[in-house]
Each structure stands twice: as structure tokens, then as C-alpha cells.
Amino acid sequence: MNEADQIHSLSSLAEVANQRERPRGGSRLASVRVSPGSYLAAASVLTFGSALLLRSERDMFALAAVGLAWFVIPLIAWRDRIEFDGTTLSRRGFAPALLRLLGIGPKKLRLEHFERVETQAVRTLKKGGKVRYRYRTQIAGRKVEFTFASGGKSYRNMVRQLFPLIHDDKMDLRTIELRDYLCDPKELDAEVNELQLASSDVLETATPDFKLGGIKRAAIDGAAEPDCEPAMEPARALLLGELGSKLRVAGRLVEAREAFRRALTALPNDGRLLFEFSRLLRSQASSAGDARLLQRSRAALRLAAQRAAAQPGLLTSIGEIFLEWGELNAARRNLQKASAMEPRNFKARVGLANLALRDGKLAHVINQYRDASMAASDKALVDYARREADYYAQLNDDDDYLNSELRRINWLQHSLRIRRLAARVTNASILVALVAAYFDSSFAGICWSLATSSLFAWVLSLFGIKLLGRRSTPRLVE
Secondary structure, eight states: OOHHHHHHHHHHHHHHHHHHHSOOGGGOOEEEEBOTHHHHHHHHHHHHHHHHHHHTTOHHHHHHHHHIIIIIHHHHHHHOEEEEOSSEEEEESHHHHHHHHTTOOOOEEEGGGOOEEEEEEEEEEEETTEEEEEEEEEEEETTEEEEEEOOSHHHHHHHHHHGGGSOGGGBOHHHHHHHHHOOOHHHHHHHHHHTTOOOHHHHTTSOOOOBTTBOOOBOTTSOBOOSOOOOOOHHHHHHHHHHHHHHHHTTBHHHHHHHHHHHHHHOTTOHHHHHHHHHHHHHHHHHHTOHHHHHHHHHHHHHHHHHTTTOHHHHHHHHHHHHHHTOHHHHHHHHHHHHHHOTTOHHHHHHHHHHHHHTTOHHHHHHHHHHHHHHOSSHHHHHHHHHHHHHHHHHHHOHHHHHHHHHHHHHHHHHHHHHHHHHHHHHHHHHHHHHHTTTOHHHHHHHHHHHHHHHHHHHHHHHHHHHHTSOOOOOOOO
């Protein structure tokens, strides 16, 4: 090696060393803002306080409270983010830095420590055949929780980077659906055009009624169509079924209905397609308030259970849906089938434990969680299942602990009711006070006092819910 080559090699080694010494600021794969609920609550309380200060003629303090509520707090909320670097979820921003200064470590959770990942969907807007959903995801493990909500590209990027790395046993069904079917709107439009699916405006004029295995619908121009269509390749039918699921997750329910109609025409006995179709019918029933669609959704789910006799994973998902709907016998039947075919089925065991808990059979709950711990895929799930088994075993063996937990749950329910009632009274009192100020100042003062008291009760209920939401530690027997 000549001198020039040696110098080049040393320069390369020095660059590698410098890269290792630099902070890993560029290793962030995804970042999403935290759920802003707590910040909105703080801003609302400060705004109300500024109104009280203004009534007391303390204008400077009222102006400071308004500025803090609507300028400082939104800025802090905007900078408060949850980041994922490939191995760890962490929280960054002013609020975590302040907690760090107070001696409270910042929130961090490694992938292998995840125990539960659950997602809730809320319908926020309906326009024509499209429904806008807002998803709220909660990740828990080792007494640490992260919560973030959908709101654009950052959430989709987090789903794309994080969810494929999590084991299915840790995710609920809606989270798995987001992992498999949530995609960019432009990519979804490209798939719709590629598979030659009609637009939602055209499909709005078609009736949603059709029979599995055959078509029964009106033509777009009002003329009747034949009950059969040209044969479709199974691969294309599966692509249409996957497209239907993506459209459902995106809230494009009318287009999703047409995609499933075409797919089920070619594959009327496919259990997975029937299951996804029942999910679509459930979404349509919820958005339209149609009881008939709800019955059709249940019928499609029962048919999917019949067609999924040799698929324990699908049977487990069907059992979880039946459990969510409150059909306990159907849920028990499918979960038992799944656990019999696959004894190391963690989610089926947990589902059977939830069924036993609804029946009040604590001994069965304990056994199912202990079986789940032996079927768990990693240590985090083993610890979670054992912790649940120990908790219910303590409830079963210690009457004093059972009574204390029942009292805690009762107080928690009372706190939830107080929070809802206090919020309604606060809003109503403020509205009445603003109107009454033009007619009777004394009555307006009473309304402001009532609003203050109810707001104070609302804040106390929030702390009570936070405190009572934690399980109490059993007392050791001397």
C-alpha cells in the first residue's frame, strides 16, 4: 500500500469514528405528536380562570392566563412528540425535559417490553359514502404507556415503521388491521384505478343488497343486471378483497362494498373474505344506524366461522369480535375451537379468560392466564399473563383484597360519572351565565359560581380516575 492509499484509509477510519461519536439524531425512524387531550384540558381550565379574573377586574392576570392557555400550551403540545428509533419508543419535548429536571426519568419503552397495543376508532365526519375515522393507539408495558392519535402522514409513518415489528399476540384486531391495510391515499387511489373499481359517486346509485355467491343489484342506470358475472381469477379476487379492507380502514365504505362484492362473487366460501366483509357491514351499520346491516354483519361473521374451520388464527379473531359484541356463546365456541387446534394460542387463552371473568369464574380465569403464560411468545407476554394470573388468584384467595378491589372499582365508576356530569354542568352554566349577564347580573353570578364548583369537581375527578385506575397492592399477611 503506497502513502496515498494509507492516507485515504486513515481518513476513512477517522470519518467512521466521528460518525460513531456523533449523537444518533438521524436514527429517528418515525415521530408523532402525543394525544393532545391533557393539553386541551389545561388550556380550557386556564381560559375559564382568565374569565374569572376578568370578572374580578384583574385584567393583566387574565391576559397572562389567556396567553398561557392559547399560545404557550399549544406550542408545548406541538413540541411534545413520541419518537421511534427502531428499538425504543421515547417521548421528546418540553414536558419530558421538565419531568427530567424534577427527577422523573423520561418515558422510554423498548420493543421487547411491549405488552399490549390497542387502537380505538372514532367516527368524526361522514360525507356521502366516505367516513372519516380518527384512530387512537395506546402502547403499554412495564407500567409505561404511550398514547398517540392519527392525524396525517406522521401517524401512517409510525404505523408503517413500528407495527410490523410487534408480535401479533400483543396487538388487538384493529391494530393489526392498521398494520396490514393503512396506506397513503395516493397509493390507495392508484390501486383503485389499477383494479378498475368505480368511483364512490357512481357507486352511490347502486343498491348495497347482494347475495353471497351471486349478484342481486340494480344497474347504475336503473336497468336490471344478470345475476352472474364473468369468471374472475382467484388471485384477482384476493386482491380485490385486500383493496376492500384498505378502503374500509380509509373510510371509503361504498367503494369497499363494491370491492367485496366482486371478490365474494368469485370466492363466496373464503373465510377470511367473509370475515372482512362482516367488518365492513359493521362499519356501515354504525355509520348509517341501520339495524338490518348489523344483522347482516352478524350473519356474515357466523358464516365466516363455518368456513374457517381449519384456521385457528381466523377463529380467534372471530371469537374476539363475538366477545366484543356480547355474544358470549358464539365467542366461547370459536375460541375453544382455536385453542383446541392450536394449544399454544395466546390470544385464544386470553379471550377464554375474559369470558370466564364475565361469568364470575375466577378459578377458570386463573387457569387460562397460566396456560397463556406457557403459550406466550416472549418474556413480556409471559410476565403479563403471570401478573394477571397472580392478581386474580389473590382476588380468589383473599376476601379482604377482593372487597377492597370492588370498592376501588365502584369509586372509579362514580368518578367517571362525576366527570361526565361536571363537564355538562360546567358548559351549561357558562352558556347561561353569558346570556344572563345581559338581563340579571346576580343570576349570572350564581351561574359563574356553579360553573366554578363543577369545574373544580371535574378536575378532582380526573385525579381520582388516575389514582383509582391503578390496582391496589395486597397487604402482606404477617
